[in-house]
Amino acid sequence: MAMKVKEVSELVSISVRTLHHYDEIGLLVPDEITAAGYRMYSNANLERLQQILFFKELGFSLKEIKNIIDDPAFDAEEALHMHKLILLEKRQRLDQIIATIDKTVLHLRGEIQMTAKEQFQGFNFSDNPYEQEARQRWGDRTIDEANRKTVHQPADKQKELSEQMNDIFRRLATLRHTAPESAEAQAEMKKWYLYLNQIGSYSPEAFKVLGQMYVEDERFTRNIDQFGEGLAQFMCNAMAVYADQHQ
Structure with missing residues (x-):
């Protein structure tokens, strides 16, 4: 109905x-x-x-959600299973925190004694492993889609895109010892963001995650640092600044 x-x-x-x-x-x-x-x-x-x-x-942007759900390979049942794992993990943590609150009340009344460890039972600021897996699972699709778009470009267009990318990397390499939030660095970050959105669909949040991959994945780091040692880390920092300013 x-x-x-x-x-x-x-x-x-x-x-x-x-x-x-x-x-x-x-x-x-x-x-x-x-x-x-x-x-x-x-x-x-x-x-x-x-x-x-x-x-x-899970914190995905609306643009990212649209890309994920509209992907022909999207599996709704798989997504529901992942959502459930994430929520179960969160529920377990919240149950532990609630139990800690109850114990703390009794501790303040002098009815029980809590150890220092017990006072912080349930507080865990590390990432939910299932949530991290989910973001990696669907975040990869953005990158995969960008790769597919690039591969299906005509040879002359691929060459043009490759030259644009190299030019941006070379300019960024000359700035890698400056502050990531500087006007010069952020001007290049804008060019890099616009470039990536020629071949893919990157929200500011996805742009920031991609920058983190530049330092977390040694393959990215190795390739980017060919333009100048430390460039991958600089780009990671500068991309985070750009994303935070354009949310």
Whole structure:
């Protein structure tokens, strides 16, 4: 049974304006628009909305979510399984924190004594391993898509893109000993961001994650540092600054 936008808004507890925005950017387009102009959402629309909200919970941007869900290789069941693992991990941590609160109350009343270790039971600021795996799983698709687009370009266009990339790297190499937040470095970061979006689809957040890969993956580091030792780390830092300024 189709639902009007107001009904979906009340069901999901998100604003009508948000649903309109999702429609405008092609993230969630209702299956039917009535003659009177009412948006009507089908069961398939609601299933897609559920996936959108799951991915938002993981911190993906709307642009990234659209790319993930629209990918022909996207497996909804696989995604749900990953979401469940992430939430179970979070629930376990929250249960531990709640138990620590209860013990602390008793400790303050003098009814029990807590060790220093017990006082911080449940506090863990390391990444959720399942969430990290999920971001790597779907983040890789952005990179894979960029690679596919590059490979399918005509030979002369591939050569042009390769020369553009090398020129950007060479300019960045001359700046690698300056502050990543400097105007010169950020001007080159803008060029690098625009270049990447010629061959892929990178949100500021994905751009930042890519920069982290430059130092976490030795293959990236080795190739980039051919232009100048320390360039990969400099780019990682400068890309993070650019992303944070353009969220």
